[in-house]
Every structure is written in structure tokens, then in C-alpha cells.
Amino acid sequence: MPRKFFSKKSRLFYLVILAVSLxxxxxxxxxxxxxxxxTVKVLPIVRVIYLPSKIFPFALSxxxxxxxxxxxxxxxxxxFALPFKRSLLVQVKLISSLLLKTVAVLVxxxxxxxxxxxxxxxxxxxxxxERADVTEEELYSATEAALERLxxxxxxxxxxxxxxxxxxxxxxxxSKEIKNEVNNACKRYPFLIKGYVEAKPFALSxPLTYTYIxxxxxxFTGEPxxxxxxxxxxxxxxxxxxxxxxxxxxxxxxxDFTAFLILHDxxxxxxxxxxxxxxxxxLSSKLYEVSPDRYKSLARxxxxxxxxxxxxxxxxxxxxxxxxxNEIASTVNDAYLKANGVEEGVVSYSESVILLxxxxxxx
Numbered sequence: 001m002p003r004k005f006f007s008k009k010s011r012l013f014y015l016v017i018l019a020v021s022l023x024x025x026x027x028x029x030x031x032x033x034x035x036x037x038x039t040v041k042v043l044p045i046v047r048v049i050y051l052p053s054k055i056f057p058f059a060l061s062x063x064x065x066x067x068x069x070x071x072x073x074x075x076x077x078x079x080f081a082l083p084f085k086r087s088l089l090v091q092v093k094l095i096s097s098l099l100l101k102t103v104a105v106l107v108x109x110x111x112x113x114x115x116x117x118x119x120x121x122x123x124x125x126x127x128x129x130e131r132a133d134v135t136e137e138e139l140y141s142a143t144e145a146a147l148e149r150l151x152x153x154x155x156x157x158x159x160x161x162x163x164x165x166x167x168x169x170x171x172x173x174x175s176k177e178i179k180n181e182v183n184n185a186c187k188r189y190p191f192l193i194k195g196y197v198e199a200k201p202f203a204l205s206x207p208l209t210y211t212y213i214x215x216x217x218x219x220f221t222g223e224p225x226x227x228x229x230x231x232x233x234x235x236x237x238x239x240x241x242x243x244x245x246x247x248x249x250x251x252x253x254x255x256d257f258t259a260f261l262i263l264h265d266x267x268x269x270x271x272x273x274x275x276x277x278x279x280x281x282x283l284s285s286k287l288y289e290v291s292p293d294r295y296k297s298l299a300r301x302x303x304x305x306x307x308x309x310x311x312x313x314x315x316x317x318x319x320x321x322x323x324x325x326n327e328i329a330s331t332v333n334d335a336y337l338k339a340n341g342v343e344e345g346v347v348s349y350s351e352s353v354i355l356l357x358x359x360x361x362x363x
Contacts, residue, residue, distance in 0.1 A: 202225055
């Protein structure tokens with residue numbers, strides 16, 4: 001068994017897929033036009049491998065992670081139960097080989113199915129949007145416009161006083177409605193590609209909240225996975241954000257903006273409300289840094305549905321603040337983003353403000 005596991009053919013296979021990964025990474029990072037071509041023309045074909053994920057109603061990636069973690073713990077536990085050094089050495093080799101081969105496969109799948117999304121032509125260029133530094137007036141104008149749209153859509157919704165708003169849909173129905181909007185967006189914007197797998201909820205959403213992770217696109221299964229423990233008004237936007245990654249958008253700031261692009265003019269009022277509530281939240285936070293007085297003037301004019309959602313959501317989330325798990329998750333995410341050419345790391349999330357301002361002010 002060990003000899004077969006460490007065979008020359010096995011080593012050669014993993015060396016080949018690592019060489020392919022490295023070649024693709026060099027091409028993507030050197031030639032953005034190639035990354036664009038690969039994302040739009042090749043990825044839709046390559047991602048056929050995700051079709052089996054559609055069979056599972058639960059997050060397959062979450063289950064695979066738990067199974068792998070349990071297997072690894074079992075193998076490590078066996079180290080302390082082996083009586084002979086020779087057996088111990090075999091066991092260490094087995095664990096090391098398992099880890100290295102898993103990493104090699106994950107790196108290969110990342111390069112094959114998602115890496116190009118980080119190095120393609122920017123959305124700003126695709127939509128001819130200005131992405132330079134914006135003025136306070138431009139920021140205020142966009143925030144005011146978001147407030148006006150928030151009022152318009154809130155009049156189409158029913159909600160109970162002193163309560164958070166609700167879509168009235170279960171996760172599966174909500175996900176399908178948003179998927180329809182994603183498909184419509186793919187028709188309007190050629191730089192977006194269609195995905196195969198619908199969004200799925202995390203079974204471990206409650207503990208995941210301590211990491212501040214609202215959703216993850218798991219590229220090795222093609223699943224947009226969502227933490228359902230957050231406020232309901234944020235769920236449509238989060239689902240759309242993870243769908244954006246599936247549509248070929250890698251950078252977080254661009255995925256954030258793409259979520260707004262998908263939902264801002266949706267058919268269902270609650271989906272529109274989620275988009276404009278998130279847009280106002282992001283823009284007004286930035287406005288507060290620049291001009292607290294102008295921020296307060298707009299915040300006082302918020303519709304009651306938005307006040308309820310912001311306030312209750314903020315209070316409910318306090319129990320998860322200052323979590324060590326968040327610090328770890330943030331550090332890992334920061335390293336991941338920087339490794340894929342996003343030099344600002346987690347700070348890049350706030351760059352969606354510039355895209356939002358440019359787009360909203362152009363409406």
C-alpha cells in the first residue's frame with residue numbers, strides 16, 4: 001500500500017498538474033487579455049465539472065471540509081497509538097502525502113476554474129466607469145440618491161413596526177429568485193458568465209458568524225455558500241455577492257459592486273431593497289468619515305423599515321464582536337487576497353464605494 005501511494009506515476013501526475021497551474025498563473029498575471037478570454041470563453045466549458053454539485057441540496061464543500069478534517073484528526077491520532085517507530089514513519093509519510101496531494105489538487109482546481117477572475121479586465125473598464133478619487137460632493141450625491149431609492153422601494157414593502165423586515169421566502173426560493181436576476185444580468189453584461197450551481201446555506205452558520213464571514217464561493221465545488229445567521233435584509237445582497245464570484249468576478253470590491261449591479265433594479269421589491277439598503281450603508285459610512293454633519297442629515301431621513309433593520313441587526317451582531325476567530329479569518333483572507341494580486345488585502349472591500357458612486361451618479 002505505501003509503495004503504491006508513493007509510486008513514481010503518482011508523483012509525476014501531481015508534478016504535471018502543478019506545472020499546469022504555474023503556467024496558467026503566469027499567463028493570467030502577465031496578460032490580462034488572456035485572463036479575460038479564458039474567463040469568458042473557457043471557464044463556462046471547464047465549469048461543467050461542477051454539475052455533480054447540483055445533486056446535493058446541502059453545501060457539499062462544507063461536508064467535504066468536515067470529512068477531511070475528521071480524517072486528518074484520525075490519522076494524527078493513530079500516531080500516538082502505533083507501537084513501532086517503523087510504523088510511525090509510514091504513518092507520518094501517509095499524512096504528509098495526503099496533505100501535499102490535497103494542496104496540489106486544490107491549487108490546480110483554483111488555477112483551472114477561478115484564478116483568471118482575479119486578473120481579467122476590470123469592471124470599471126468594462127462599464128466605462130471612472131475609478132479615480134471622488135469628491136465629497138460626488139459621494140454626497142450618490143448617498144442622497146441611494147436614500148431616495150430606498151424610500152421608493154420601501155413603499156412597496158410591508159413590515160411590522162419595531163421588527164426586522166422579511167422577504168417571506170425560504171432560502172431555496174430566495175436563491176432561485178436571485179439566480180433569475182443573475183441570469184438577466186449575464187444577458188445585459190457580457191463580462192458575466194453563467195454558473196451551474198445554486199447558492200446553498202451553511203449548516204454551521206452560527207459558529208461561522210464569529211469569523212465575520214457572510215459567505216464563501218467554494219471554487220472546488222462551484223458552490224456559492226451563504227451564512228444565514230445574518231440579518232435577513234442582507235441575505236439577498238450576500239447571495240448575489242457569492243453568485244458574482246461564480247459569474248467570473250474574483251476581486252471582492254468588484255463582487256460587492258456586481259451584487260448591487262444584479263439587484264438594484266430587480267423585479268422583486270425586497271431584492272431591490274436589499275441592494276439599496278446595502279448601498280446606503282456603505283456610502284453613508286464613507287460620508288460619515290468625510291462629513292459627519294451631512295451624514296446625520298441623511299441618516300435622520302431614513303425610512304423606518306431601514307432604521308429598524310440597521311438598528312436591530314447591529315444590536316444582534318454585538319455578541320460576535322471582538323472574536324479571536326474573526327482575527328484569524330481576517331488574517332487568512334488578507335493573505336489570500338494579496339496572493340491573488342489584490343495588494344490592498346481586506347481593505348479592497350471598501351473600494352466598491354468608488355464603483356458605487358460612479359454607477360449611481362450615472363443613473
